[in-house]
Amino acid sequence: MTSQRTRDRMLNRLREQGIKDEVVLSAIAGIPRHIFVDEALSIRAYEDVSLPIGFGQTISQPYIVARMSELLRNGQPLGKVLEIGTGCGYQTAVLSRISQEVYSVERIRPLVMKARGHLRELKCVNVKLDHADGNMGLSQLAPFDAIMVTAAASHIPQELLNQMTIGGRLVIPVGTDEQILCLVERLSASEYRQTKLETVKFVPLLGGTSAT
Numbered sequence: 709m710t711s712q713r714t715r716d717r718m719l720n721r722l723r724e725q726g727i728k729d730e731v732v733l734s735a736i737a738g739i740p741r742h743i744f745v746d747e748a749l750s751i752r753a754y755e756d757v758s759l760p761i762g763f764g765q766t767i768s769q770p771y772i773v774a775r776m777s778e779l780l781r782n783g784q785p786l787g788k789v790l791e792i793g794t795g796c797g798y799q800t801a802v803l804s805r806i807s808q809e810v811y812s813v814e815r816i817r818p819l820v821m822k823a824r825g826h827l828r829e830l831k832c833v834n835v836k837l838d839h840a841d842g843n844m845g846l847s848q849l850a851p852f853d854a855i856m857v858t859a860a861a862s863h864i865p866q867e868l869l870n871q872m873t874i875g876g877r878l879v880i881p882v883g884t885d886e887q888i889l890c891l892v893e894r895l896s897a898s899e900y901r902q903t904k905l906e907t908v909k910f911v912p913l914l915g916g917t918s919a920t
């Protein structure tokens with residue numbers, strides 16, 4: 709179930725789905741997705757589906773992890789990256805392999821602990837996790853070359869726009885019933901370009917933090 713063949717099949721499927729960035733594909737190939745889900749679900753870990761991780765949250769579908777990583781990279785090495793919505797840390801692990809440094813914020817404390825364990829096991833040493841409300845970004849560490857939001861926002865939080873470098877990229881699902889994946893590029897101090905890409909399905913971006 710977690711054999712090399714099963715994992716190779718996932719990679720082939722990602723290529724068929726249009727993922728072209730070899731840096732992203734090789735990062736995904738190197739990260740065992742089954743360690744991020746409960747043992748009972750590990751048989752499904754290499755299917756192209758999101759799976760429950762407890763606390764009403766999910767691990768993202770491999771295709772969307774690949775797609776958002778590819779959009780953020782845009783064929784260039786990534787410097788300092790902020791992720792909003794760590795969850796179990798799967799996307800964070802992929803980002804850690806394709807970026808210089810990664811900061812990831814999660815609002816549910818037990819998920820921060822869970823993700824920390826997984827990232828330690830995979831020796832992702834360039835990652836720092838924070839238990840906080842991602843709507844605020846991480847102002848003390850801004851600006852970021854790239855920001856990825858892995859929960860659906862009703863609108864793009866202004867704080868995240870403020871915390872982008874000029875030339876920086878933000879990938880974020882926007883919407884409530886219908887969600888659209890959006891790419892925002894910061895062109896200058898005051899100009900941003902927004903591109904709507906494809907429909908997606910994420911858990912909602914909520915406000916505040918939760919200790920349980």
Ligand code: SAH
Nearest residue numbers: 767768793795799814815841842858913914
């Ligand atoms: N990146 C994850 C996806 C996890 S699901 C992966 O690789 O699978 C989205 C996560 O966003 C959930 O864990 C949820 O608790 C978190 N989240 C929702 N609103 C948030 C907010 N305002 N700040 C930080 N995390 C948030």
